[in-house]
Amino acid sequence: MNPTWIEKKAYASNARLREARKNQVYPYFREFEQGGIHTSVGGHAIVNFSSNDYLNLTTDPRVKAAAQKAVQKYGCGLGSSRVQATTVEHVELEERFARWMGFEACLLFTTGYQAMLGTLMSLADKDTTLVLDNLSHACILDGTFLAAGVPKNGPEVRFFNHNSAKSLERILKTREREKAMVTVEGIYSLDGDLANLPEFVGICDRYEAALLVDDAHGSGTIGKMGHGVLEHFGLEGRAPIVISTLSKTFGGIGGLLFASREVVDCVKHSARSFMFSASLPVPVVAAASTVLDIMETDGERLVSELRQKAEYMRHGLVSAGFDLGDSSTHIMPVMCREERKTLFMHHALYECGVNLVPITYPAVKLGEERLRLNVTLGHTQEDLDHAITLLKEYGEAFFVLSGEDIGPLDTSLDA
Numbered sequence: 001m002n003p004t005w006i007e008k009k010a011y012a013s014n015a016r017l018r019e020a021r022k023n024q025v026y027p028y029f030r031e032f033e034q035g036g037i038h039t040s041v042g043g044h045a046i047v048n049f050s051s052n053d054y055l056n057l058t059t060d061p062r063v064k065a066a067a068q069k070a071v072q073k074y075g076c077g078l079g080s081s082r083v084q085a086t087t088v089e090h091v092e093l094e095e096r097f098a099r100w101m102g103f104e105a106c107l108l109f110t111t112g113y114q115a116m117l118g119t120l121m122s123l124a125d126k127d128t129t130l131v132l133d134n135l136s137h138a139c140i141l142d143g144t145f146l147a148a149g150v151p152k153n154g155p156e157v158r159f160f161n162h163n164s165a166k167s168l169e170r171i172l173k174t175r176e177r178e179k180a181m182v183t184v185e186g187i188y189s190l191d192g193d194l195a196n197l198p199e200f201v202g203i204c205d206r207y208e209a210a211l212l213v214d215d216a217h218g219s220g221t222i223g224k225m226g227h228g229v230l231e232h233f234g235l236e237g238r239a240p241i242v243i244s245t246l247s248k249t250f251g252g253i254g255g256l257l258f259a260s261r262e263v264v265d266c267v268k269h270s271a272r273s274f275m276f277s278a279s280l281p282v283p284v285v286a287a288a289s290t291v292l293d294i295m296e297t298d299g300e301r302l303v304s305e306l307r308q309k310a311e312y313m314r315h316g317l318v319s320a321g322f323d324l325g326d327s328s329t330h331i332m333p334v335m336c337r338e339e340r341k342t343l344f345m346h347h348a349l350y351e352c353g354v355n356l357v358p359i360t361y362p363a364v365k366l367g368e369e370r371l372r373l374n375v376t377l378g379h380t381q382e383d384l385d386h387a388i389t390l391l392k393e394y395g396e397a398f399f400v401l402s403g404e405d406i407g408p409l410d411t412s413l414d415a
């Protein structure tokens with residue numbers, strides 16, 4: 001059979017994949033053989049430095065035991081969406097999370113991505129301007145563009161320069177619609193820098209804009225008790241909406257919307273990604289509930305330990321001469337600034353049992369290629385030291401530390 005246009009399109013768009021596989025530098029979709037920061041791929045032991053399991057609670061025995069118990073009671077699925085498949089465990093977790101975060105109400109989605117899509121689509125309409133940081137996560141972009149695509153009721157969409165108060169103010173001042181919603185990330189997932197909330201809250205007040213904070217990477221990792229970026233800056237109560245996830249610190253998968261009771265009720269009855277997608281499995285709810293128990297009793301210590309480990313790593317890398325961009329958190333991009341250097345670094349480290357996922361164009365701009373390095377509580381002192389030593393060795397070998405050009409590829413073996 002002749003290839004259809006679908007086959008031709010797929011073949012054309014897979015050109016970069018073919019090239020990477022041919023050069024044996026394709027680095028994605030590695031198949032882990034067990035959970036946790038210390039795992040293996042094809043029998044090869046690796047320490048994962050690109051995990052978002054920040055407090056190492058995903059494989060905590062208490063969390064796994066709670067999930068096992070819930071499997072016995074409910075099984076792994078509920079066979080429908082929350083509208084007709086809500087359990088007492090869902091509602092209890094929502095109430096506990098709302099109290100923990102200091103909000104009136106909380107709504108549990110099946111993923112954080114869906115929480116963002118559903119919230120933006122429910123709240124934005126033709127009288128709204130959605131204002132986004134230009135480094136926004138895909139879920140913020142997708143939720144915005146879905147909302148904008150609603151016939152005759154789409155909001156205006158405007159972007160401001162990353163973390164710039166001046167740029168945000170200019171956008172709010174010149175917006176075309178009466179209402180405005182500004183969406184930012186608490187910690188930027190690829191850069192590890194914090195949202196400029198101390199300036200943004202005042203600007204949002206002045207221009208009567210609602211502030212939505214996506215704290216996927218800040219919940220459970222920053223703020224004295226782990227409540228996230230608002231607690232970190234002492235700005236609790238200054239953002240009417242926070243969205244977060246259970247897929248990083250909270251041991252499983254799931255999305256969280258925090259807002260007033262009225263707003264949560266509105267989103268609950270209008271968000272398509274909530275109403276038309278399956279309910280979060282109860283074993284996952286039970287796992288998150290156990291992580292919340294742990295945060296309530298021990299959160300302050302865990303957050304402080306994470307900060308200490310991150311500072312140790314940062315000091316080691318900065319002393320070695322690495323450029324970590326604007327990171328000030330446990331998320332530290334190791335800037336390589338060239339695709340080949342990034343891929344070579346990844347492979348050399350991987351062969352030595354250290355996994356740092358390469359982030360290249362189009363996920364980041366050309367010249368901003370990097371390795372994703374997240375410090376977690378699962379990393380031992382030896383893991384941190386080993387990674388620093390190897391990064392230094394290969395950073396020199398592949399000219400990442402000197403910034404020199406890596407030179408042309410030796411293709412003699414291709415012939």
Ligand SMILES: Cc1ncc(COP(=O)(O)O)c(C=O)c1O
Pocket residue numbers: 111112113114137139185189214216217244245246247253254255
């Ligand atoms: C900033 C940010 N928001 C939202 C999400 C989506 O979360 P989830 O994995 O729960 O869909 C992510 C996940 O990568 C993220 O990094």
